Amino acid sequence: MKNSLFLLLSFFICVNSYAQKRDSVYAFSYFKDNGQDGLHLAYSEDGLTWKALKNDESFLKPEISADKLMRDPCIIRGVDGRFHMVWTVSWTQKGIGYASSKDLIKWSDQQYIPVMEHELKARNTWAPEITYDFINEEYMIYWATTIEGKFSETQIEDDNRYNHRMYYVTTKDFQSFTDTKLLYDPGFNAIDASIVRHDGRWVMFVKDETKVPVQKNIKTAIAESITGPYSDISAPITGKYWAEGPTAIKINDEWIVYFDKYTNHQYGAIKSRDLINWEDISAKITMPKGIRHGTVFKISKKELKKLLKAK
Numbered sequence: 001m002k003n004s005l006f007l008l009l010s011f012f013i014c015v016n017s018y019a020q021k022r023d024s025v026y027a028f029s030y031f032k033d034n035g036q037d038g039l040h041l042a043y044s045e046d047g048l049t050w051k052a053l054k055n056d057e058s059f060l061k062p063e064i065s066a067d068k069l070m071r072d073p074c075i076i077r078g079v080d081g082r083f084h085m086v087w088t089v090s091w092t093q094k095g096i097g098y099a100s101s102k103d104l105i106k107w108s109d110q111q112y113i114p115v116m117e118h119e120l121k122a123r124n125t126w127a128p129e130i131t132y133d134f135i136n137e138e139y140m141i142y143w144a145t146t147i148e149g150k151f152s153e154t155q156i157e158d159d160n161r162y163n164h165r166m167y168y169v170t171t172k173d174f175q176s177f178t179d180t181k182l183l184y185d186p187g188f189n190a191i192d193a194s195i196v197r198h199d200g201r202w203v204m205f206v207k208d209e210t211k212v213p214v215q216k217n218i219k220t221a222i223a224e225s226i227t228g229p230y231s232d233i234s235a236p237i238t239g240k241y242w243a244e245g246p247t248a249i250k251i252n253d254e255w256i257v258y259f260d261k262y263t264n265h266q267y268g269a270i271k272s273r274d275l276i277n278w279e280d281i282s283a284k285i286t287m288p289k290g291i292r293h294g295t296v297f298k299i300s301k302k303e304l305k306k307l308l309k310a311k
Contacts, residue, residue: 025304026249027075027104028258028287029085030294035071038062039085041104042288043304047251047296048281052288054310059104064097064112065089072127072192072245074295075104078139079132084174086113086128086141094119096128096143098174103303105310115141115169115180121148123162127245127293131195131202133170133226140226142168142183144191154188158211164191166206168227186221186233192293195226196248198255202226203275205246205257208236216242218259220275237270237278245293256281260293267291 028042028050038058042050053059062070071088078084082100085107089097094116101107116122128143144164155163166184169177184193184204192207202223208215217236223229238259245260254271261268261282268282299307 023300023302024298025301026251026296027299027304027307028291028294028296029073029075030288030291031071031073031087032056032290032292035062035069035088035292038070039073039087040288040291040294041307042291043299043307047249047256048284049286050288050291053307056288056290059310060099060107060110062087062089062097063110065093065095067091067093070097072293074127074129075297076130076132076295077297077299079137084130084139086130088126088128090124092124094122094125094145096125096141100174103306104299105306113141113169113177115143115177116145116167118180119145119147121150122146123148126164127192129194129295131226135226136170138170138172139174140168140170140195141177142166142193142195144193151185154210156212159189159209162209163189164209166190166193170227181227184221184228184230186219186230188215188233192244192246194246194248194295196250196255198250198275204230205237205248206233207244207246208233216244218243218246218257238268239280241268243268247295249296249298256296258285258296260291262292 026044038061041053044050062068067090073087075085087097095114098111099107123146126144146162168183171177189209194205204221218238220234221230242263243259248257256271258269267287269285270278272278
């Protein structure tokens with residue numbers, strides 16, 4: 001009897017999973033130019049060919065910070081069913097932007113989260129991301145910051161003396177947040193982290209921002225807990241070009257990591273089954289013109305239908 005119930009439950013789980021896959025398409029949040037006009041969205045049915053939504057016009061214009069920018073928009077679907085977004089509000093401010101939406105069209109009021117205001121010598125808060133930690137049932141928001149005088153062993157004059165490390169807070173409701181803590185110090189200037197769950201561990205994609213000797217590539221690190229400690233950094237997983245803004249999604253049995261080949265003014269992609277061995281598929285993807293650093297996520301076909309009608 002128990003075996004029959006187990007087989008029946010497994011069957012329903014498989015059917016539900018298959019139905020969800022058939023009902024899903026992929027969405028991509030991104031910015032253009034300097035981020036002054038706000039949030040842009042694109043969609044794809046196969047993860048390769050991407051089309052801009054709303055004639056590539058902004059879905060949400062930035063309102064907070066003196067600079068009023070919306071760079072590096074990261075969107076995830078929360079356990080509450082809402083879409084939660086964070087972004088870079090300025091080149092120099094010590095906090096990040098936050099807003100939420102049930103449909104990606106109408107958004108909540110924009111909020112400023114002062115994650116680094118307590119650090120007098122913090123120079124910036126760049127490229128925030130959100131990952132949901134289902135083990136602790138909370139969200140982790142993480143970003144790159146340079147704090148003058150810290151990690152002096154990797155401080156150089158190049159790149160305007162930026163010398164980033166990754167920091168984080170956690171939250172259950174996007175209203176109250178834990179104190180800011182150091183997330184990852186790989187021993188070099190690092191930005192643009194993005195974390196996924198794979199084979200029971202957390203995998204961080206992160207940009208090695210080192211300019212002398214030049215790196216400017218994407219690498220990976222692994223941890224048992226989302227907050228670390230993370231392993232020693234891997235070899236580069238991207239090629240002999242400058243890459244930033246990695247974002248990953250699993251499509252069928254393969255992971256695809258999209259990234260901005262920012263000096264080439266084009267997007268790239270690599271794929272892998274194990275996140276160790278990689279194949280470059282940049283030639284197979286088509287992205288909207290001018291797309292810059294964003295994130296990939298899933299939406300339903302019903303949600304896409306509404307987005308296609310957005311004006």
